[in-house]
Amino acid sequence: MLAELRTNSALLKLDLYCKGVRLDDSCFVTDDGGRPILRTRAGLGSGLELILPGDLWTNAPVSEDFAAQSPYTLHRGENGRYQLRWQGELVIEPQLSPRPHWYDEETSTGKTMTQIGTLQGTYLGIYQAKVCEYWTEKPERVNCKFCSVGLNLGVDDSDEKSVEEVMEVIRTARRESGITYVDFNTGHYDGDTYLDILEPYIVAIKRELGLLVGVQTPPHRDLKRYDHLREIGVNRVSFCFEIYDRKLFKEICPGKHDEYGLDYYLEAIRYCATLGDRGPKDEPWVSNGEIIAGLEPAESSIAAIDWITSVGAIPTVCVFRPLKGTDLEDYPPPQTEEMIPVFSRLYDACMEQGLPIGCAPNVHVSLVMLPEECRMLSQRRYLWQSLKLKAMKKIYGRRFARRVRQLEQRRVA
Numbered sequence: 001m002l003a004e005l006r007t008n009s010a011l012l013k014l015d016l017y018c019k020g021v022r023l024d025d026s027c028f029v030t031d032d033g034g035r036p037i038l039r040t041r042a043g044l045g046s047g048l049e050l051i052l053p054g055d056l057w058t059n060a061p062v063s064e065d066f067a068a069q070s071p072y073t074l075h076r077g078e079n080g081r082y083q084l085r086w087q088g089e090l091v092i093e094p095q096l097s098p099r100p101h102w103y104d105e106e107t108s109t110g111k112t113m114t115q116i117g118t119l120q121g122t123y124l125g126i127y128q129a130k131v132c133e134y135w136t137e138k139p140e141r142v143n144c145k146f147c148s149v150g151l152n153l154g155v156d157d158s159d160e161k162s163v164e165e166v167m168e169v170i171r172t173a174r175r176e177s178g179i180t181y182v183d184f185n186t187g188h189y190d191g192d193t194y195l196d197i198l199e200p201y202i203v204a205i206k207r208e209l210g211l212l213v214g215v216q217t218p219p220h221r222d223l224k225r226y227d228h229l230r231e232i233g234v235n236r237v238s239f240c241f242e243i244y245d246r247k248l249f250k251e252i253c254p255g256k257h258d259e260y261g262l263d264y265y266l267e268a269i270r271y272c273a274t275l276g277d278r279g280p281k282d283e284p285w286v287s288n289g290e291i292i293a294g295l296e297p298a299e300s301s302i303a304a305i306d307w308i309t310s311v312g313a314i315p316t317v318c319v320f321r322p323l324k325g326t327d328l329e330d331y332p333p334p335q336t337e338e339m340i341p342v343f344s345r346l347y348d349a350c351m352e353q354g355l356p357i358g359c360a361p362n363v364h365v366s367l368v369m370l371p372e373e374c375r376m377l378s379q380r381r382y383l384w385q386s387l388k389l390k391a392m393k394k395i396y397g398r399r400f401a402r403r404v405r406q407l408e409q410r411r412v413a
Contacts, residue, residue, distance in 0.1 A: 001086075002086055002089055002091065005086060005091050005092075006091055006092060008376050008377075009052045009053045009054040009056045009373075009376065010054075010056065010343075010369070010373050010374055010375070010376035010377050011336075011340075011376065011377065012052055012091065012092070013052055013056050013058045013369060013373065014319070014336055014339055014340070014343060014369060014377070015072075015336045016058055016060040016061075016072065017058070017060070017061070017319035017321070017333075017339075017369075018294075018319060018333050018334055018335065018336045018339060019066075019067070019070045019071065019072060019333070019336070020047070020060060020061035020062060020064060020066055020067025020068075020070045020072070020333075021048065021060045021061070021062055021067060021070050021072040021073065021074050021084070022062070022067060022068065022070050022072065022073045022074070023048070023062060023073075023074050024073055024074060024075040024076070026075050026076040027074055027075065027076050027082070028076065029048065029096060030099065032076070032080070032082075032096060033096060033098055033099055034048070034049070034096030034097065034098070034099055035048075035049045035096070035097050035098070035099045035103075035119070036099070036103075037062065037063060046059075046061065046062075046063045046064065046148075046321070046323060046324075047059040047060045047061045047062050047063070047321075048060050048062050048074070049096070049097035049119075049121075049366050050084075050094040050095065050096065050097060051094060051095040051096075051097055052092065052094055053092055053094075055364065056364075056373055057097060057121040057122065057364040057365065057366040058366050059120070059121075059366040059367050060072075061321055061333075063324060064321065064322055064323060064324060064329075064333075065322075065324070065329075066322065066332065066333050071086050071087045072084060072085065072086055072091075073085050073088075074094075077093075081093050082094055082095075082096060097119075097121075097366070100119065100173070100176055100177050101176060102169075102172045102173065102176050102177070103118075105172065107165045107168045107169065108164075108165075108168060109162070109165055111165065113168075113169045113172065116161050116165050116166055116168075116169040117166070117169045117170070117173070117182075119173070119177060119179070120183075120365065120366055120367055121363075121364040121365045121366035121367070122177075122178075122179065122180075122181075122362055122363060122364040123179060123180070123181040123182065123183055123363055123364075123365070124169070124170060124173050124177075124179050124181070124182045124183070125183050125185065126161070126166060126169075126182065126183070126184050126185070126201075127149075127184075127185045127186070128161060128166075128184050128185070128186055128197060128198060128201065130160075130189070131149060131150050131187060132147075132149050132150065132186075132187020132188050132189075133187065133188050133189055133190060134147075134150075134187065134188055134255035134256075135149060135150030135187075136150075137255070142254045142255035142258065143255060143327075144242065144252060144253045144254075144255065144256065145251075145252045145253075145326065145327035145328050146242075146252065146292065146295065146320065146321075146322075146323070146326055146327070146328045147326060148323040148324075148325060148326050149187060151323075151325045151326070163200050163201055163204055166201055166204075167201075167204055167205070167208070170182055170205060170209065170211070171208075171209070174209060174211065178362060179211065179362075180211060180212055180360065180361050180362045180363060180400065181211060181212040181213070181214065181235075181360060181362075181363050182205060182211055182212070182213050182214070183213075183214040183215075183216065183236075184198050184201065184202075184213070184214065184215050184216065184217075185216045185217075186198065186216070186217045187218075188218050188255060188256075188259060192218075192220050192221050192222075194217040194218065194220075195215075195217065195220055195225050195229070198215055198217070199232070202215070202229075202232060202233070202234060203232060206232065206233040208407065208411070209404065209407060210400075210403045210404045210406075210407045211404070212235045212236070212284075212360060212363075212400070213233065213234050213235055213236075214234070214235060214236035214237070214238065215229065215234055215236065215237050215238070216237075216238040216239075216240065216290075217239075218239075218256070218259070218260060219239055219260055219264055219265055219267075219268030220268075223267070223268060223271045223272075226268075226271065226272050226275060227275060227278065230275045230278055230279035230280075230283075230285060231279055231280070233279075233280060233283045234283075234285075235283060235284050235285060235286070236285070236286050236287075236288060237272050237286075237287055237288070238287075238288035238289075238290055238316060239265050239268050239269050239272075239287075239288070239289055239290065240290040240291075241253075241256070241262055241265035241266065241269075241289065241290070241291065242256075242290065242291055242292045242295070243291065243292065243295055243296050243300075244262075244291060244296065244300050244301065244303055244304035244307070245296040245297070245300045246262060248295065248296050248300075249262050252295060252328075265289075266289075266307070269287055269288075269289040269308060269311065269313045270311040270313070272287035272313070273287040273311050273312040273313040274312070275287070276312075282399060282403065284356070284359070284360070284396060286313070286314050286356065287312070287313040287314070288313060288314050288315070288316045289304070289307075289308040289313050289314075289315055289316070290315070290316040290317075290318065291304045291305075291315065291316070291317055291318070292317075292318045292319075292320050293317050293318065293319055293320065293334060293339055293342045293343075294319055294320030294333060294334030294338075294339065295320050298338050298339070298341055298342050301317070301342045302341065302342055302345045305317070305342070305345050305346055305349050306345075306349055309349040309350055309352070309353045309355060310353070312353070312355070314350060314355050314356075314357060314371065315346055315349070315350075315371070316368055317342065317343065317346055317368060317369060318367065318368050319333070319334065319339060319368075319369070320333060320334055321333065340377055343369050343374045343377050344374060344377040344378045344379070346369070346371050346374050347371050347372070347374035347375050347377065347378045348378055348380055350371045350372075351380075351382040351385050351386075354385060354388075355371075356389065356392060357370070357371040357372045357389065358370065358371070358372030358389055358393060359389060359392045359393040359396055360393075360396075361393070361396070361397040361400050361401070372389075
């Protein structure tokens with residue numbers, strides 16, 4: 001086990017999600033330039049951001065109760081390097097994900113910039129607008145039972161973020177951290193107002209900076225709205241239906257079940273996957289279906305992966321994390337051995353369908369296993385597909401750099 005953990009960063013990243021890590025008293029993460037553990041509304045950012053060999057970024061659980069029993073410990077050596085140990089034995093020397101200087105800066109309105117957005121890996125994540133209304137519904141809230149969104153508002157995240165405040169942070173993050181991608185996340189709001197809320201921010205980013213933009217919201221009742229998102233340059237739409245098992249979906253996601261239903265989530269994913277050829281040719285487009293592995297049997301998660309990829313969409317697979325204060329805080333995290341077949345299938349299914357994984361420039365995600373990272377968990381090799389993806393990444397990276405450079409020159413002029 002130890003030898004494999006030392007040589008297989010994908011397995012190590014997955015194992016850390018499932019087991020967490022304990023911090024030794026020798027660790028002074030923020031003093032050593034690492035990122036603070038922030039409890040933003042996205043919830044899963046409750047861990048320590050690390051960089052593993054092979055440039056795999058992770059957010060390892062440290063705050064949750066199960067992490068206190070982890071066989072992993074993080075130590076600071078006398079030379080200042082950090083050591084990740086498994087049952088006392090050295091596994092690797094990870095890097096701390098660097099804390100940007102702008103984390104301590106304020107916007108022109110006096111808000112700390114991390115109240116507007118934070119880095120999750122190498123991209124900027126922004127939870128826009130008010131708290132999801134599943135948390136405020138009366139007489140009884142109907143929020144998803146794994147979710148901590150309603151617990152985190154006002155802790156490390158602001159409830160209101162103007163276009164100019166958001167643009168200040170994005171400009172700074174682009175200049176100082178080199179971000180290429182901004183991801184917006186909202187909850188459910190009566191009247192399907194989430195896309196209306198996000199559009200001014202999207203237009204401003206595209207017009208001024210030309211960065212990649214993703215949107216994660218509930219599925220709009222009018223699917224034609226996604227044609228418009230494609231037209232204005234959105235690059236990714238993601239729909240979090242979380243659970244493919246219908247009985248468990250109803251039980252764990254009562255608000256989503258009552259308001260939209262699983263079938264409508266799936267239809268939105270399928271519809272958006274057809275929009276790739278309809279928008280600007282220089283703007284890539286992907287449709288994502290997001291699930292949480294560990295809340296349903298592994299075979300059900302694998303079935304979800306197969307369905308998502310069959311319609312031309314790319315799965316996003318999170319590992320369940322029992323966050324403090326949630327309805328499932330006492331629920332055990334999944335076992336790594338049960339998760340390996342799920343994430344192996346994630347890679348295989350994407351490669352079998354020829355999906356464009358790993359092509360975005362400088363996008364490393366700490367909260368999930370990216371499909372391309374799961375290559376090291378698969379027994380299969382896809383030489384021709386891998387060469388094609390490598391070429392696609394190179395071509396798009398050049399196009400992206402050229403567009404961003406042209407917009408920067410225009411601003412200077």
